[in-house]
Amino acid sequence: MAGECITLENPSTYPGFHYNSNGFASGKYYRSGQRISTNRLVLLLLLLSSTLIVLYAYWDVMVLTAGTLPLARGTSSVDSMESGLGNESLAEKLYREVRVLCWVLTTPKYHKTRAIHIMRTWGKRCNKIYFMTSEPDDELPTVVLTKPDRYEVLWGKTKEAFVHIHEQMRNEADWFIKADDDTYLFLENLRYMLYPYSPEIPIYFGFNYKMVGTHQKNESYMSGGSGYVLSREALRIFAEGLNDTSKCRQEDDHAEDVEMGKCLFNLGVKAGDSRDEQLRNRFYPVAPFGALLSGNVGLDFWLYTYAYYNVRSCMDCLSEYPVAFHYVNSKQLYVYEYFNYQFQLSGRAPVVERLPKKIREEELVIPESDNPMS
Structure with a gap:
């Protein structure tokens, strides 16, 4: 894998450098690092995929259970x-x-x-x-x-x-x-x-x-x-x-x-x-x-x-x-x-409220008194 090379003053402090027969490091370091093997690349992709799946699952569960959480006072699940x-x-x-x-x-x-x-x-x-x-x-x-x-x-x-x-x-x-x-x-x-x-x-x-x-x-x-x-x-x-x-x-x-x-x-x-x-x-x-x-x-x-x-x-x-x-x-x-x-x-279930049906004047019924006491 070709890459731009830089010369290091003390290459021995960086892992991955190889010394030549004279005991000197090659003095070259690729910015892209070592070549990533196919197995490591596959593992990295699997790790990233698993992380995304877990995050998505967590978000999905939160959405599905949001309706069961206590609602703020003054609101209703009907909202x-x-x-x-x-x-x-x-x-x-x-x-x-x-x-x-x-x-x-x-x-x-x-x-x-x-x-x-x-x-x-x-x-x-x-x-x-x-x-x-x-x-x-x-x-x-x-x-x-x-x-x-x-x-x-x-x-x-x-x-x-x-x-x-x-x-x-x-x-x-x-x-x-x-x-x-x-x-x-x-x-x-x-x-x-x-x-x-x-x-x-x-x-x-x-x-x-x-x-x-x-x-x-x-x-x-x-x-x-x-x-x-x-x-x-x-x-x-x-x-x-x-x-x-x-x-x-x-x-x-x-x-x-x-x-x-x-x-x-x-x-x-x-x-x-x-x-x-x-x-x-x-x-x-x-x-x-x-x-x-x-x-x-x-x-x-x-x-x-x-x-x-x-x-x-x-x-x-x-x-x-x-x-x-x-x-x-x-x-x-x-x-x-x-x-x-x-x-x-704590633990009180939210009340499901629905607006009542509109009443027209001709439908209005007012009950008579039902109190027998006088």
């Missing part, structure tokens, strides 16, 4: 399956397609002790969020209302807030949810629940209560504590029909959620059923232990009495995809955040 989401997670798709404007009813004395903590927890997952109050705050996206900060005029504040949103912000979202400053919302689950419904359907959702006293058949209202969400069409109907004295209370007093229910019912907005497929509640007007622990209260507890749909307390009675809880203080907000957005359980 890489038939959903066609590509690199977009289910939560990201819903954030884009089911736009939710959140507004929180609060007062200046709770700006730093409640509202700011909502902004740092669940509020950051709203497409838009506003705090309805009586004074501005540089740390919060506030809307200053004209109504005074008194419990007796919550209905007046609620009317003013929804009218302002309709006039100024109705194009910012598809759904509009009202919450108190001691409420915790799971926005991902809310969007998932709303996905089948068009925002052009006049409907709203929350925790359904039976109307007390004289009322029309199937008339109900949603708990103000755990919040209620209006479609864009429901918001329009409410804002434009609010001044009809035969349908909506014009005074600012009385219970906000009751008057909201009466007004929407009279205006033809449907009170939707927010329960899951197993008829378990997703909105809950108390903290989780009230839904999970039987025997915590008696059967005469107000929740059991006034719930529109029959309520039970047990470990399987609350939906696996809850939307809202009430009576959550600012410290508990961060506990909810940790256990739902940071906590991981």
Whole structure:
């Protein structure tokens, strides 16, 4: 094998050199080294081939088993399956397609002790969020209302807030949810629940209560504590029909959620059923232990009495995809955040999630009350 030659000063330090009869090395060294025998060449090729085969096998196994690995919080195995989401997670798709404007009813004395903590927890997952109050705050996206900060005029504040949103912000979202400053919302689950419904359907959702006293058949209202969400069409109907004295209370007093229910019912907005497929509640007007622990209260507890749909307390009675809880203080907000957005359980199998089927308005069926208690 011909090659370029170089002369070495001390060729004895390099292996493979041959000395002549005078005891001197030939002084020539081929850059290509010694001639590689056929057997060694074959062994080298086999080694390289084996390495490539092992690397390919390792890559193949990793691809095949990727679906069995724990998924990051906020993603689902549906992302890489038939959903066609590509690199977009289910939560990201819903954030884009089911736009939710959140507004929180609060007062200046709770700006730093409640509202700011909502902004740092669940509020950051709203497409838009506003705090309805009586004074501005540089740390919060506030809307200053004209109504005074008194419990007796919550209905007046609620009317003013929804009218302002309709006039100024109705194009910012598809759904509009009202919450108190001691409420915790799971926005991902809310969007998932709303996905089948068009925002052009006049409907709203929350925790359904039976109307007390004289009322029309199937008339109900949603708990103000755990919040209620209006479609864009429901918001329009409410804002434009609010001044009809035969349908909506014009005074600012009385219970906000009751008057909201009466007004929407009279205006033809449907009170939707927010329960899951197993008829378990997703909105809950108390903290989780009230839904999970039987025997915590008696059967005469107000929740059991006034719930529109029959309520039970047990470990399987609350939906696996809850939307809202009430009576959550600012410290508990961060506990909810940790256990739902940071906590991981080793070995937990990923949940295969599929978007529910879209529901047309003519297909909408709202069950009647099944709570026999009065």
